[in-house]
Amino acid sequence: xxxxxIQRKLEAAFGGVVGPVASGRVESWIEVDPxxxxxxxxxxxxxxxxxxxxxxxxxxxxxxxxxxxxVVYNLISYTHxxxxxxxxxxDRDSPEVKTLSGVWAAANWLEREVFDLLGVNFVGHPDLxxxxxxDDWVGNPLRKDYVEAxxxxxxxxxxxxxxxxxxxxxx
Amino acid sequence: MQAFIDGLIGDASGLQREIYYLVGMLGFGALVVFGxxxxxxxxxxxxxxxxxxRMQSRIGPNRVGPFGALQWLADGLKNLLKEDVIxxxxxxxxxxxxPYVVVTGFVAAWVAIPFAGPLIIADLNIGILYITAVxxxxxxGILMAGWSSNNKWSMLGGIxxxxxxxxxxxxxxxxxxxxxxxxxxxxxxxxxxxxxxxPWMWHxxxxxxxxxxxxxxxxxxxxxxxxxxxxLPEAESELVAGFATEYSGMRSLLFFLAEWGNLYVIGAxxxxxxxxxxxxxxxxxxxxxxxxxxxATFVLKTFFWVFVAFWIRATLPRVRVDQLMSLCWKYMxxxxxxxxxxxxxxxxxxxxxxxPLRYATFAIVVxxxxxxxxxxxxxxxxxxxxxxxxxG
Amino acid sequence: MSVExxxxxxxxxxxxxxxxxxxxxxxxxxxLRFIVKADGEVMRKATPxxxxxxxxxxxxxxxxxxxxxxxxxxxxxxxxxxxxNQGWAMCAETLGGIEVPRRGEYCRIIAAELSRICSHLLxxxxxxxxxxxxxxxxxxxREREMINDLIEELCGARLTYNYxxxxxxxxxxxxxxxxxxxxxxxxxxxxxxxxxxxLSYGKIYTERLGGVAVVSPAMAMSYGxxxxxxxxxxxxxxxxxxxxxxxxxxxxxxxxxxxxxMGGVGDCWDRYMMRIWEIFExxxxxxxxxxxxxxxxxxxxxxxxxxxxxxxVHVRVEAARGDMSWYCVSDGSEYPYRVHVRTGxxxxxxxxxxxxxxxxxxxxxxxxxxxxxxxxEVDR
Numbered sequence: 001x002x003x004x005x006i007q008r009k010l011e012a013a014f015g016g017v018v019g020p021v022a023s024g025r026v027e028s029w030i031e032v033d034p035x036x037x038x039x040x041x042x043x044x045x046x047x048x049x050x051x052x053x054x055x056x057x058x059x060x061x062x063x064x065x066x067x068x069x070x071v072v073y074n075l076i077s078y079t080h081x082x083x084x085x086x087x088x089x090x091d092r093d094s095p096e097v098k099t100l101s102g103v104w105a106a107a108n109w110l111e112r113e114v115f116d117l118l119g120v121n122f123v124g125h126p127d128l129x130x131x132x133x134x135d136d137w138v139g140n141p142l143r144k145d146y147v148e149a150x151x152x153x154x155x156x157x158x159x160x161x162x163x164x165x166x167x168x169x170x171x
Numbered sequence: 172m173q174a175f176i177d178g179l180i181g182d183a184s185g186l187q188r189e190i191y192y193l194v195g196m197l198g199f200g201a202l203v204v205f206g207x208x209x210x211x212x213x214x215x216x217x218x219x220x221x222x223x224x225r226m227q228s229r230i231g232p233n234r235v236g237p238f239g240a241l242q243w244l245a246d247g248l249k250n251l252l253k254e255d256v257i258x259x260x261x262x263x264x265x266x267x268x269x270p271y272v273v274v275t276g277f278v279a280a281w282v283a284i285p286f287a288g289p290l291i292i293a294d295l296n297i298g299i300l301y302i303t304a305v306x307x308x309x310x311x312g313i314l315m316a317g318w319s320s321n322n323k324w325s326m327l328g329g330i331x332x333x334x335x336x337x338x339x340x341x342x343x344x345x346x347x348x349x350x351x352x353x354x355x356x357x358x359x360x361x362x363x364x365x366x367x368x369x370p371w372m373w374h375x376x377x378x379x380x381x382x383x384x385x386x387x388x389x390x391x392x393x394x395x396x397x398x399x400x401x402x403l404p405e406a407e408s409e410l411v412a413g414f415a416t417e418y419s420g421m422r423s424l425l426f427f428l429a430e431w432g433n434l435y436v437i438g439a440x441x442x443x444x445x446x447x448x449x450x451x452x453x454x455x456x457x458x459x460x461x462x463x464x465x466x467a468t469f470v471l472k473t474f475f476w477v478f479v480a481f482w483i484r485a486t487l488p489r490v491r492v493d494q495l496m497s498l499c500w501k502y503m504x505x506x507x508x509x510x511x512x513x514x515x516x517x518x519x520x521x522x523x524x525x526x527p528l529r530y531a532t533f534a535i536v537v538x539x540x541x542x543x544x545x546x547x548x549x550x551x552x553x554x555x556x557x558x559x560x561x562x563g
Numbered sequence: 564m565s566v567e568x569x570x571x572x573x574x575x576x577x578x579x580x581x582x583x584x585x586x587x588x589x590x591x592x593x594x595l596r597f598i599v600k601a602d603g604e605v606m607r608k609a610t611p612x613x614x615x616x617x618x619x620x621x622x623x624x625x626x627x628x629x630x631x632x633x634x635x636x637x638x639x640x641x642x643x644x645x646x647x648n649q650g651w652a653m654c655a656e657t658l659g660g661i662e663v664p665r666r667g668e669y670c671r672i673i674a675a676e677l678s679r680i681c682s683h684l685l686x687x688x689x690x691x692x693x694x695x696x697x698x699x700x701x702x703x704x705r706e707r708e709m710i711n712d713l714i715e716e717l718c719g720a721r722l723t724y725n726y727x728x729x730x731x732x733x734x735x736x737x738x739x740x741x742x743x744x745x746x747x748x749x750x751x752x753x754x755x756x757x758x759x760x761x762l763s764y765g766k767i768y769t770e771r772l773g774g775v776a777v778v779s780p781a782m783a784m785s786y787g788x789x790x791x792x793x794x795x796x797x798x799x800x801x802x803x804x805x806x807x808x809x810x811x812x813x814x815x816x817x818x819x820x821x822x823x824x825m826g827g828v829g830d831c832w833d834r835y836m837m838r839i840w841e842i843f844e845x846x847x848x849x850x851x852x853x854x855x856x857x858x859x860x861x862x863x864x865x866x867x868x869x870x871x872x873x874x875x876v877h878v879r880v881e882a883a884r885g886d887m888s889w890y891c892v893s894d895g896s897e898y899p900y901r902v903h904v905r906t907g908x909x910x911x912x913x914x915x916x917x918x919x920x921x922x923x924x925x926x927x928x929x930x931x932x933x934x935x936x937x938x939x940e941v942d943r
Binding site for chain 2: 580582604691694695696697698700701702705753757761762765767768770771923924925926
């Protein structure tokens with residue numbers, strides 16, 4: 001099935017929750033509401049015509065200019081051989097997206113990574129905690145306005161210049 | 172031995188005599204331990220590394236001394252000079268005593284090992300029983316080491332090792348019975364005397380059951396010595412060094428010396444019980460020459476088994492703990508029991524031993540060894556065609 | 564085999580102990596940590612704790628630009644680095660609308676398959692060593708050194724290659740390289756057979772790996788397992804055959820799958836054997852590539868300040884550890900707006916917690932080794 005057909009199917013089932021097929025230069029995608037994404041995903045995974053058994057990629061992108069954080073899902077179907085990209089826009093100040101860990105177990109760790117690095121709260125996630133950074137890290141590094149704390153447990157994070165030349169002070 | 176020291180002491184009597192005696196014995200013991208056993212264990216460490224390396228297309232130690240032969244001295248010296256680290260929460264006395272218990276258990280076995288006709292420290296008439304009993308002391312030492320390190324991984328390693336050694340005592344103990352039955356005595360020199368110098372007169376070729384018992388005995392002893400494929404207690408990729416993880420310096424080296432020296436004991440036991448010991452054809456009347464020849468034969472046979480142990484270590488992967496246990500209890504114990512019963516039955520049926528059975532077993536083993544060498548030649552030929560460098 | 568234990572009420576009370584298989588341990592898979600809750604030798608759960616090798620590569624991409632990011636992609640999986648190079652190059656080329664010349668594509672494939680063989684040799688050796696057989700490790704690494712020599716002739720580096728560029732590859736094949744590769748492949752096949760004879764079918768080895776941690780196809784797909792891990796569970800999906808990218812469509816090769824010879828389909832032994840079979844397939848591809856490579860330029864003309872128009876793209880490449888999914892967003896400037904890599908080892912790490920229930924501690928090492936997990940891929 002191509003993206004248009006999938007979109008028609010989803011629109012028939014969910015109505016306005018699902019946007020039209022948007023096309024960039026290379027890829028097309030379907031935009032979905034952040035609080036209904038789990039139902040949409042469950043249908044895409046379970047339906048015999050779509051049969052998306054695998055969540056291939058789950059990325060978060062920070063768009064401060066648009067005021068939202070976008071979570072991009074790339075689904076693939078081994079049975080039918082087709083791919084689909086879904087995008088979810090969550091409000092930047094308190095981003096909340098329904099979790100997909102009930103549909104695909106791969107989403108568990110991938111969502112933890114987006115939570116860790118971008119601060120998106122996945123509602124309903126069984127174990128939402130930091131995965132790559134230490135548990136007591138402050139901030140979400142992949143945000144565009146992230147400023148690193150000057151030190152972490154007493155270790156300075158400001159790198160001094162590697163080139164140390166003590167030149168005589170010229171008057 | 173006793174007569175020798177009596178001769179040295181002379182006419183002293185009473186407490187003085189006892190003290191001289193004690194000092195003499197301790198001195199001799201120290202001489203044997205530091206002059207023979209520990210250097211031998213050290214040499215084995217070097218030998219293992221060279222043999223192992225050759226099997227892995229590497230070279231092994233070759234810097235310290237000719238062919239790296241002094242590497243073990245360098246390692247020993249380094250370990251002596253290392254800082255003595257004892258974990259703060261470890262049990263101080265158990266931690267210190269554990270290596271000594273292990274080494275005691277292993278060294279005490281050398282008392283009854285027959286190196287040549289007259290060369291045995293004490294020809295106990297319960298020789299083999301004494302050795303089996305005294306080598307079990309190492310279990311206590313290992314458990315002490317594992318427990319006192321205050322480290323869960325060490326404890327796991329210590330428990331695994333204790334389980335393994337205690338379990339494999341059974342098949343090893345059972346598998347030495349056929350040799351004892353055939354010799355009619357527990358004394359080590361007696362067992363050797365009951366065999367002949369010709370290979371087919373060795374106990375291991377007496378019957379297929381004796382051969383089976385010999386194989387079980389060797390396997391059981393490997394398991395007792397924590398050697399691969401039964402070296403899970405020291406599995407490097409899992410537990411760093413098992414029960415010896417928290418030990419550094421000489422204390423840890425003592426554990427390893429006990430392991431390498433134990434290889435010699437394994438080789439010696441197998442040689443004595445099943446392979447004819449120091450027996451040589453009576454080619455001369457000169458006692459000294461004869462003794463030397465016997466010693467050389469014994470050492471060669473023992474080194475052969477030590478080499479086999481190295482070889483097995485380089486080749487086989489590790490057996491998991493539950494598989495190890497099931498191997499012991501479900502397979503080796505019944506087979507050992509069967510071997511004992513069969514040997515006893517054969518002794519009743521053929522009191523003088525059955526020559527056809529003996530020659531048949533010998534022929535089977537010789538054919539197997541020949542087939543093995545044919546395979547080796549095949550693989551060598553195949554490997555000769557391989558070999559490639561980027562230069563051409 | 565996983566052990567089933569029944570604990571009766573009122574029986575012997577045993578405490579569960581929490582062990583730490585710390586970030587430093589003598590396994591070769593990198594800085595990984597497991598918090599193991601074990602009851603004696605049998606584990607209740609082994610929770611992975613990752614992030615010790617997190618180098619914020621994705622954030623760095625936003626600072627160094629399109630061309631500058633290429634050496635960083637090597638570090639995403641330094642054991643089989645060419646495929647990572649290729650993934651990133653394809654991202655940039657798709658966004659920028661650049662076509663790679665055919666000779667460049669062939670060079671890429673030769674490099675990628677050599678790197679795949681490298682990675683699988685290391686995986687085989689490391690698995691053997693973790694199970695206790697130390698000799699095949701040195702033999703496998705000896706063969707790997709020869710590939711490193713070949714690649715050193717090709718691009719100057721032995722581990723982190725930085726060989727590919729946006730638009731093609733950096734340097735053409737050196738003279739005589741094709742013959743050297745062909746002769747090396749002739750030398751390699753009997754060596755793999757030798758390692759196979761020594762290791763794979765030994766009784767102890769098959770007992771250790773057979774039937775351990777069986778992964779069903781449904782579980783594999785749900786957890787997002789890819790590559791040899793997925794194919795070991797019986798699913799015949801290989802990106803090089805299903806959606807041939809680059810010039811993989813020109814080559815004939817098979818896709819091996821696990822059959823469950825030593826236990827269930829998708830057990831550790833299947834995953835281990837997959838890598839041996841895949842080496843043979845890579846050898847086939849390499850022979851054909853070295854034979855059929857056309858003449859021509861190896862790199863397309865790409866501007867120094869490469870500014871692909873705004874847009875986003877998903878690119879998947881079949882790396883040694885499975886298909887790596889690259890998601891790249893461009894905002895029209897010289898610096899990528901966002902880069903995200905989802906690697907095969909990431910998914911494999913996440914499944915270990917589920918698989919570890921009921922396994923023994925010794926099996927945990929086998930599982931990590933056969934999933935071929937490398938820490939840089941998990942943490943990036």
